[in-house]
Amino acid sequence: MSSESETVQVLACHAVTVAYAGLRAVSSVSFAVRRGEVVGLIGPNGAGKTTLVNAMSGFAQISEGSITLNGAEVSHLAPEHRAHRGLARTFQHGRLFKDLSARENIELGALAVGCSGREARRRAAALLEETGLLSLAGVPANELSHGDQQRVSVARAVVAGPAFLLLDEPAAGLPAESLAELGTVIEQARSGRDAGVVVIDHNVEFVMGLSDRVVVLDHGQVLVEGAPDYVRHHEEVLAAYFGSVATEGLSR
Amino acid sequence: MTFVGYLVDAVSLGALYALIAVSVGLVFGVLRQINLAQGEVMAFGAYSLWIMRALPSWLAILLCFGICVAGSLVLQVLVFRPLRGASALTTLIVTFGVSYGLEALWLVVFGPEGKPVSMLIKLNDTVVGGAIALRWITIVDIGTAAVLLIGLYVLLFRSSLGLRMRAVAEDFSIARIVGVRIDRVVTVAFVLCGASAAVVAVLETVQTPLVTTTLGLSLIVVALVGVVLGGLDHLARATAGGFIVGFVNSLLGSILPEQQLVFVTSLTFLFVVVVLVVRPAGLLAPRGAGAERV
Numbered sequence: 001m002s003s004e005s006e007t008v009q010v011l012a013c014h015a016v017t018v019a020y021a022g023l024r025a026v027s028s029v030s031f032a033v034r035r036g037e038v039v040g041l042i043g044p045n046g047a048g049k050t051t052l053v054n055a056m057s058g059f060a061q062i063s064e065g066s067i068t069l070n071g072a073e074v075s076h077l078a079p080e081h082r083a084h085r086g087l088a089r090t091f092q093h094g095r096l097f098k099d100l101s102a103r104e105n106i107e108l109g110a111l112a113v114g115c116s117g118r119e120a121r122r123r124a125a126a127l128l129e130e131t132g133l134l135s136l137a138g139v140p141a142n143e144l145s146h147g148d149q150q151r152v153s154v155a156r157a158v159v160a161g162p163a164f165l166l167l168d169e170p171a172a173g174l175p176a177e178s179l180a181e182l183g184t185v186i187e188q189a190r191s192g193r194d195a196g197v198v199v200i201d202h203n204v205e206f207v208m209g210l211s212d213r214v215v216v217l218d219h220g221q222v223l224v225e226g227a228p229d230y231v232r233h234h235e236e237v238l239a240a241y242f243g244s245v246a247t248e249g250l251s252r
Numbered sequence: 253m254t255f256v257g258y259l260v261d262a263v264s265l266g267a268l269y270a271l272i273a274v275s276v277g278l279v280f281g282v283l284r285q286i287n288l289a290q291g292e293v294m295a296f297g298a299y300s301l302w303i304m305r306a307l308p309s310w311l312a313i314l315l316c317f318g319i320c321v322a323g324s325l326v327l328q329v330l331v332f333r334p335l336r337g338a339s340a341l342t343t344l345i346v347t348f349g350v351s352y353g354l355e356a357l358w359l360v361v362f363g364p365e366g367k368p369v370s371m372l373i374k375l376n377d378t379v380v381g382g383a384i385a386l387r388w389i390t391i392v393d394i395g396t397a398a399v400l401l402i403g404l405y406v407l408l409f410r411s412s413l414g415l416r417m418r419a420v421a422e423d424f425s426i427a428r429i430v431g432v433r434i435d436r437v438v439t440v441a442f443v444l445c446g447a448s449a450a451v452v453a454v455l456e457t458v459q460t461p462l463v464t465t466t467l468g469l470s471l472i473v474v475a476l477v478g479v480v481l482g483g484l485d486h487l488a489r490a491t492a493g494g495f496i497v498g499f500v501n502s503l504l505g506s507i508l509p510e511q512q513l514v515f516v517t518s519l520t521f522l523f524v525v526v527v528l529v530v531r532p533a534g535l536l537a538p539r540g541a542g543a544e545r546v
Binding site for chain 2: 057058059078079080083084088089091095097098099100104107108109111112113117120156160
């Protein structure tokens, strides 16, 4: 990472390693995302994508390396303190508060980072409308369909107005017609709120369409990094994905 | 006294146990830890009323609140914070030990004789005489518990703090990821527990104006049984469980012949055992719900 990149607002991993019981799920990975940029993080199953996002958000401890936010190390910070510094994330399976309604889940995202009750309600109402969830606002999260849970999960992260947004499989379970809506929400976060976005998804086409830059992980390491078109035709990437179900969107 | 009088008394004692149960349920909700030492915070509050017996009642009660809240926060810092992440069973055992230690401390400091507290003694006068024999303290017990429980409901379901508390209770780690400041939520929970302990200390010493070293443990054990009966992982059900156990305990104490009063606690626990055999997840849990037990 250059020192120049640290003067703009950047979330960066510096040679990050995450090991569980001797197994290196992520091995010496370095990459960065600037505010206003969307970076796609792709790779075959078990490549370490979610583990890396877990490490960045404080959900998993790193074994080596460091994570910096605008140049300041945050590796040692508890997850809630990272959230207060502008880091928000979603989870593969939504991980909503199931006894809370869709509206409460979204409001919580704003309240937790210091918004007043009134401001949290205002932001939640705007996002419910933006994501087409207004009619489901009062429904407990555990009664929502998987796709709706995913949309609430994204809204809960976006409502905090984060500087950096980590989206783990946001399109999983969404019908094709909802992908464009999700893309709009992500684009809104990037251009409207100037957030830096890291997005993981098995729908490579979706990721390629959104991203300014794509980082490909394989066996816990960075295989290739570059513009979507460069990555799409890269031989090593095709080889890594060969035989995998997640080839849609590659080499087209 | 008629059966109606017994029922009113039972509701009164049930209300008191509901207040104790809600404290246990709150801490379990936010930390998944069991606070058996809550009883000794109540005992500490009751002893403080004896120490401050020369002060005007309102001042003693006010200071009792401060003392109980401070005691609860000290427990949080010295016992619960170091044990964060430990199993509920571990905290149950540790706080059981803390309770016994504090009970021994009361014995050393205050001696084995009960300490008389005559504060607000007039509340034991009867409102309605005759067959019902309704006392003022019975009305105050029920009214106070109702107001506090409604207040807690409003806090949990109508405030942003309550929303954060419910989120932490449901998923501690995701609440942290979202940005909820866990330490603040936990502190609020222990402040509420301290305030609840003060209320119970005041009401209990009015009804039974003799503070003994076993006060705390005898109250908390029965309340904990009630919490388990209702369902440990659901605050409203835990509170209702506390109420039911207090109600049954009081009713048995009223209707059993005097020579069989010694069996009141045993019969109450037998009732709970039978209920849990039939409904392992708790009397009030939905059918088929998993049991969270320690």
